[in-house]
Amino acid sequence: MxxxxxxxxxxxxxxxxxxxxxxxxxxxxxxxxxxxxxxxxxxxxxxxxxxxxxxxxxxxxxxxxKKAVTDNAQGLRLLTGVRNTLKLDGIEISPFRPEFTLISRSKLKQLDQGSGEKQGFAVFNRQLENEVVKSFTMQIFILDGLPEASFISTCAHELMHIWFYSHNITDTSPALAEGSCNMASYLVLRRQKTPEAELLIKGLFEDKNKIYGGGFRKVQRLSDKRGIDGWLNYAKTHKRI
Ligand SMILES: [Zn+2]
Ligand SMILES: [Zn+2]
Ligand SMILES: [Zn+2]
Incomplete structure (x- = not known):
């Protein structure tokens, strides 16, 4: 029937x-x-x-x-939670003093300039001393009105971009960079243990985009084999995957 x-x-x-x-x-x-x-x-x-x-x-x-994030203070609280969760997996962003703003799709498009970031954007300013990052500031922008699971996933992605910048890694290939950022989303979503998070994880594994989806699956396999530390070391010492 x-x-x-x-x-x-x-x-x-x-x-x-x-x-x-x-x-x-x-x-x-x-x-x-x-x-x-x-x-x-x-x-x-x-x-x-x-x-x-x-x-x-x-x-x-x-x-x-009901779970949409529409308030900057609520967003900053969730962003801080994501930063602390990434730390549990050895992905540390410190010092952590972000400027955080929810923005509209049109403002996000202006910032992104076609680079492919659909739900968030990270701006990073650093001061170098002898090729080492001495201090930095960061601005995180996330699309207004995302449901909590999507919001959290996007925060993890953008914070991973900050991780790269804060380690003075700026010439990584798009597949390794975006794949790693989606890997950060995956790690945070995995700890949520909600059906909404599971649906987003499914989306990461099925994403047909070569850079975002293909890059993620390569990074995920690498991390499976060598552990999270192994992947992070790889990202520090290689330009492509
Ligand atoms: Zn019907
Ligand atoms: Zn819905
Ligand atoms: Zn990205």
Whole structure:
């Protein structure tokens, strides 16, 4: 017997579609009903208690909206938590005195200039003495309104960029740099042990982008073989992977 549709409540007749959360839908709804950009559920009264569109066009369901990060103080608290979590895996950023701001998609686009960062951006200023970083300041910008798991993942990614800069490593290939930054996301998400984090981890492993996805899978394999220390040492001593 065909399952019942989570969207219209009717017995499904014909093609259907399953989401990550165990809901089945009549395939035809996919054409007309918006899907949450973050969890993939169809946005509706019964499944997600509604939802909304952000002004930049992103769709977010009522479930994800409840966990959306929309306040700078809340964001800075979470960012600090991510920094402390990375430290548990030996990825240390110190001193840690970030300027933190939630920003709109259009401002993020201006900062990013097509480099590929979709949800966050890190700006780093350093003072060198004899080729060694003596002191540095950092600004972290994260896209406004991300659900907590996506927010945390993005913070870890941007903080890993800071890790590279703070070790005076600036000429790493994009695949090693972005792959390592996604590896930091993976490490933090893995400790969350929530279905939302698991979904993002799945996304990292399935990401078709050569630099972000391919780079991550190479770094992840390297870290599996040599440990996190082995990967970090590799990143300090190699330009590409
Ligand atoms: Zn239906
Ligand atoms: Zn959602
Ligand atoms: Zn990046």
């Amino acid at each position: 065909q399952p019942k549709c989570a969207y219209c409540g009717k017995q499904i007749n014909g093609k259907f579609y399953n989401d990550y959360w165990g809901n089945s839908y009549c395939a035809e709804h996919l054409k007309s009903v918006p899907q949450c950009n973050y969890c993939g559920r169809l946005i509706g009264k019964n499944i997600t208690r509604g939802g909304k569109s952000y002004s930049d066009g992103r769709r977010i369901c009522g479930i994800c909206l």
